[in-house]
Amino acid sequence: xxxxxxxxxxxxxxxxxxxxxxxxxxxxxxxxxxxxxxxxxxxxxxxxxxxxxxxxxxxxxxxxxxxxxxxxxxxxxxx
Amino acid sequence: xxxxxxxxxxxxxxxxxxxxxxxxxxxxxxxxxxxxxxxxxxxxxxxxxxxxxxxxxxxxxxxxxxxxxxxxxxxxxxxxxxxxxxxxxxxxxxxxxxxxxxxxxxxxxxxxxxxxxxxxxxxxxxxxxxxxxxxxxxx
Numbered sequence: 341x342x343x344x345x346x347x348x349x350x351x352x353x354x355x356x357x358x359x360x361x362x363x364x365x366x367x368x369x370x371x372x373x374x375x376x377x378x379x380x381x382x383x384x385x386x387x388x389x390x391x392x393x394x395x396x397x398x399x400x401x402x403x404x405x406x407x408x409x410x411x412x413x414x415x416x417x418x419x
Numbered sequence: 420x421x422x423x424x425x426x427x428x429x430x431x432x433x434x435x436x437x438x439x440x441x442x443x444x445x446x447x448x449x450x451x452x453x454x455x456x457x458x459x460x461x462x463x464x465x466x467x468x469x470x471x472x473x474x475x476x477x478x479x480x481x482x483x484x485x486x487x488x489x490x491x492x493x494x495x496x497x498x499x500x501x502x503x504x505x506x507x508x509x510x511x512x513x514x515x516x517x518x519x520x521x522x523x524x525x526x527x528x529x530x531x532x533x534x535x536x537x538x539x540x541x542x543x544x545x546x547x548x549x550x551x552x553x554x555x556x557x558x
Contacts, residue, residue: 344515344539348515349539352515352516352519352539353535355516355519356519356523356535356538359519359520359523360523378516381516382516
């Protein structure tokens with residue numbers, strides 16, 4: 341694998357945080373959350389890796405989204 | 420109270436010395452028998468499982484469990500290339516997000532938590548096995 345830039349690593353760190361947050365969800369809906377996280381990242385997979393400002397914006401957006409879905413009150417999501 | 424404690428300890432010490440002296444006399448007569456009696460406790464201690472010691476994960480066991488885990492991972496494109504030395508991206512065709520998922524699955528399998536810095540460095544089965552072997556609390 342080619343060496344990743346700092347920004348690319350940040351993206352992977354966010355994805356890892358998302359997957360860790362999924363573990364706190366009920367076992368029967370956990371796969372829905374995992375699929376949702378994966379889909380959110382795949383939406384922007386085609387983004388040019390030099391498009392720093394967009395990626396940074398998406399990272400902030402993703403972090404905020406994670407904070408919302410992380411709340412214990414959220415128990416299911418459209419898989 | 421202090422005096423009774425002192426007396427008791429003296430009594431205990433006296434008993435201990437007399438107990439120690441007796442086998443010493445026995446050794447003079449039948450040394451081999453006493454020797455075997457001393458060696459038995461040592462072997463029985465080794466049979467006790469000490470929970471503080473490492474669980475003793477073997478390299479083959481760790482490799483086997485990781486390969487099994489990858490076998491069940493549906494995003495592996497070419498399962499025939501799956502081997503203890505395969506690289507996640509080059510051999511198995513996984514992208515960086517899949518790699519994160521695999522490392523998270525390994526975390527769950529061995530019930531440890533891999534920090535981000537170390538998790539970023541794991542790109543192949545060999546590296547994962549080496550990392551797990553270096554973790555004393557992996558099981």
